[in-house]
Each structure stands twice: as structure tokens, then as C-alpha cells.
Amino acid sequence: GQQVQQSPSSLVLQEGENAELQCNFSSTATQLQWFYQSPGGSLVSLLSNPSGTKHTGRLTSTTVTKERRSSLHISSSQTTDSGTYLCAIVSGGSNYKLTFGKGTLLTVTP
Amino acid sequence: DTTVKQNPRYKLARVGKPVNLICSQTMNHDTMYWYQKKPNQAPKLLLFYYDKILNREADTFEKFQSSRPNNSFCSLYIGSAGLEYSAMYLCASSPYWGGYYAEQFFGPGTRLTVL
Numbered sequence: 734g735q736q737v738q739q740s741p742s743s744l745v746l747q748e749g750e751n752a753e754l755q756c757n758f759s760s761t762a763t764q765l766q767w768f769y770q771s772p773g774g775s776l777v778s779l780l781s782n783p784s785g786t787k788h789t790g791r792l793t794s795t796t797v798t799k800e801r802r803s804s805l806h807i808s809s810s811q812t813t814d815s816g817t818y819l820c821a822i823v824s825g826g827s828n829y830k831l832t833f834g835k836g837t838l839l840t841v842t843p
Numbered sequence: 844d845t846t847v848k849q850n851p852r853y854k855l856a857r858v859g860k861p862v863n864l865i866c867s868q869t870m871n872h873d874t875m876y877w878y879q880k881k882p883n884q885a886p887k888l889l890l891f892y893y894d895k896i897l898n899r900e901a902d903t904f905e906k907f908q909s910s911r912p913n914n915s916f917c918s919l920y921i922g923s924a925g926l927e928y929s930a931m932y933l934c935a936s937s938p939y940w941g942g943y944y945a946e947q948f949f950g951p952g953t954r955l956t957v958l
Binding site: 737763764766768773774775776777778781819821823828829830831832833834835836 | 847874876883884885886887888891893933935937942943944946947948949950951952
């Protein structure tokens with residue numbers, strides 16, 4: 734079946750350091766989204782990036798479709814970046830079903 | 844306003860009792876979804892409504908029911924809660940983009956604990 738694997742499962746950084754989150758998936762993805770969930774908050778879409786490189790603010794996502802992998806780079810991390818980052822894909826002929834990874838729990842300390 | 848609301852935020856239920864969770868959105872989205880998330884697991888799609896048509900995932904078909912009385916509201920119903928239903932339930936909605944994937948907007952979730 735479709736699988737999305739994220740690494741690392743958790744990451745602790747000091748404020749100002751950069752974070753690199755990985756997402757690997759076993760099926761060809763027609764769509765890939767990175768989500769962020771703050772503690773107690775909603776899932777919020779950060780980036781939609783099925784291929785190539787996209788930037789928004791301090792976030793950069795690079796997806797290599799042929800290699801079925803995507804990364805999310807967070808530069809100059811801040812304590813407010815702490816939370817769970819989830820990767821999700823749409824694949825297999827579906828245009829609605831998101832298949833999620835388990836997420837990366839990021840903790841940024843002062 | 845891209846808000847999806849869920850009520851209640853926390854729900855305590857007894858084994859064998861029914862549970863009804865509510866979701867609402869004011870974006871006039873055609874599609875509404877329910878996901879289940881358990882600790883250390885990925886969110887998993889349970890079912891979705893496109894307009895008035897309910898689609899349930901095969902592996903959870905008999906465990907969950909849903910209704911959508913109007914475009915804005917969607918409920919998730921568990922007829923007889925078991926311990927395995929304890930989880931976070933996430934509601935999402937999206938517009939219809941003519942067969943192409945459309946961004947899903949998520950609510951804050953309802954944490955269900957079954958005792």
C-alpha cells in the first residue's frame with residue numbers, strides 16, 4: 734500500500750539553528766503537502782510541492798519526484814516553530830485522499 | 844475565513860455508548876473529510892462527503908457513520924464506542940476543482956477518550 738515515511742521522528746534544536754526534515758514515499762505522488770500542527774492547534778498547510786523547489790519565508794521544500802522524496806528546510810529556527818510537521822501525498826489515481834506520514838516533532842529551545 | 848470548527852474539542856465516552864462529533868465550515872466547500880489520528884500513527888482517512896454523497900474507506904466501513912444535513916455541517920457517528928476508538932478526530936474541507944486535488948483545510952480536532 735501507499736506509505737509515507739518521515740525522519741527524524743523528533744528533533745531538538747537551539748533557536749537560530751536550521752532544521753532539515755525528510756519525507757520518503759513509496760508511490761508516485763501527484764501532489765505533496767507539508768503541514769504544521771502547533772501543540773493543541775489545527776493542521777495548517779505550509780507548502781504544496783509535488784516537484785522541484787519552493788520557498789516561503791524561512792521554509793524551503795525540495796521534492797525529487799523520481800526518487801520519491803521531499804525535504805523541508807527551516808532556516809534560523811525560532812521557538813514558535815516548535816510543533817509537529819507532517820508530510821502528506823496524493824497518489825494512486827486519487828484526487829482527494831491524503832496519505833500522511835507520522836510526522837516530525839520539532840522542539841526549538843531558547 | 845478559512846476556519847473549520849469542531850465540537851467538542853474533548854469528548855469522554857463510555858464503552859458501548861454512542862458518540863457524535865460535529866464539524867462545521869463556512870467556506871462553502873463541496874467536500875468534507877474525517878480523519879483519525881492515534882498517538883505515534885499517521886492521520887488516516889475514514890470517510891468523506893462530496894456534496895451529499897458519502898464515501899467510506901473500505902477498512903473502516905462498518906465502524907463509522909456520517910451525516911451531512913447541509914453544506915456547512917458534517918458529523919461523525921460511532922454507534923457503540925470501543926476502547927480502540929480513542930483517538931484524535933480531524934475534520935477537513937476542500938472545494939471541488941473538477942477532479943483535481945484541492946487543498947484541504949483542517950479543524951483543530953476532537954480528542955475522544957473511551958473508558
